[in-house]
Amino acid sequence: MLTSLTNIVISFQNNTTSMHQDHVHAQPGNLDPTRKRLLSPFTSLKRKSIEIESDENEKDSLSDTTAVSSENKKFPKSNLKNFPAPSSPPATSTTFHSKAVKHHVNVVIPSPTARQQKDLSSLKTEAPFQGLSTVLYPVDEEEKRQAALRRYHHARSVDTSVVPLIISSLNPPHVPPTQLVLQSFRRKIQMLDGPGVTFAVDDEKLAYLSTTFEFINDYMLGESVTPVDEAFNSGCSCVGPCDPATCGCLVDDYGDITEDNGDANSEDEQEPIGKINPYDRKRSTAEKMVLSPEFLKKRQRIYECNFRCSCKGNCWNKIVQHGRQIRLEIFDTGNRGFGLRSLDPVVTGQFIDRYLGEVITEADADLREAADSKNKSYLFSLDFNQANFEEGDKLYIVDGQKFGSPTRFMNHSCNPNCKIIPVSTTNPADDHLYHLAFFALREIPAGTELTFDYNPTGAAEKVASDDPTIVPCLCGEKVCRGQLWPNARQKGQLRRDSA
């Protein structure tokens, strides 16, 4: 079989695009979010929908040039480089103007066999609608109607620098990139467990946040973080609902350990006077269980019933593990960055949400802090039981900067309306890994900013107000201490005292 090299003229024809939209739809490259594959003229060349002009004379005149296998119809690079590089329009651009006017590309087309020639000529006569040298196939009823009326447009060559290649039916309506990022961020927010979380923040700030932060539904454990083995896990042996007087999960009551006098671990030297029931059944309404007023004043850890407990089912000592029950909103405070508020009224002692993030070792936290010392602090130390730590024990830190929960946006106040309580929901034997749960210290009307004290035990510590390194507190409370934390202790401040 003879092979000939045909010089063909490729032009983007105005009608071609619409005629072959179905064709283009089928291309997986459509899904490429960068759309580069669709926008590249080179890619377009590969599509069958491009009109190719050739005639017998041209074939003949070129038949003595170099032969190349027809299977690999290669477009010589020397010609391709004339195509303009994609001008990287926004990912969702629906229309673009090809800057190429005409491009001559050498393509090898095998000479048809006698049989093929016969087939082709029969095709030409049988095909209902023909262009000057090209058989065209209308794709929808309107195009068929136009073609039947001979209104079919057959421009042979068009100045493609002014012909918009409209691919509107292939792409969603034009959406600016910021909106795209936001759409994807909002979709992710919907994946958060619990009632909705919304944003009252301008698009630009939200778009920036969405590129630097992601919501998560649980801790992300770092490589060096090892939870205590399940073999050490235990549960209560209550039959039926847990008895607040005897349930083995409840904390022993030592009477006088409060926020004011309180070392959380001083119980070691005393005999318990009973059990503290962390959640108040008396104050519960039909739908709400709250932290007991006694517990709100104490520095104690809550051990909720877990899957090892005999009580099973919907035990009243399972609150934090059921997750957030209120709608939250992240808003722009204007002077302290983002803040958090509840869209629902919150009652005293009500559970708000957990503080989540990457759980990392103290050494890793130090490295992160050193690398990013000027930024806001999102590091919380899981050091509530530090007095029990033994030589070699690892101290874990929760870093909510890049991954976290809505409480990552809670600001400090010198007169806070929330407080963090350490809560174990799975393995009570694990002194290093537990949850940091926020509870309401008082009634909080819907729409009020949720805050906590970043430095509850260090309230008295102040440094000279002319210290240039002080981070000023902007909580605006009458009792404001004027600074977020004594600056000499800024490093790791959240990591020390918040729990």
Ligand SMILES: C[S@@+](CC[C@H](N)C(=O)[O-])C[C@H]1O[C@@H](n2cnc3c(N)ncnc32)[C@H](O)[C@@H]1O
């Ligand atoms: C855990 S973040 C709180 C969320 C933060 N506002 C944001 O936009 O992501 C802690 C940081 O918020 C700022 N911040 C929180 N409370 C503040 C306050 N009362 N006054 C000034 N800045 C505060 C400080 O920059 C602090 O390092």
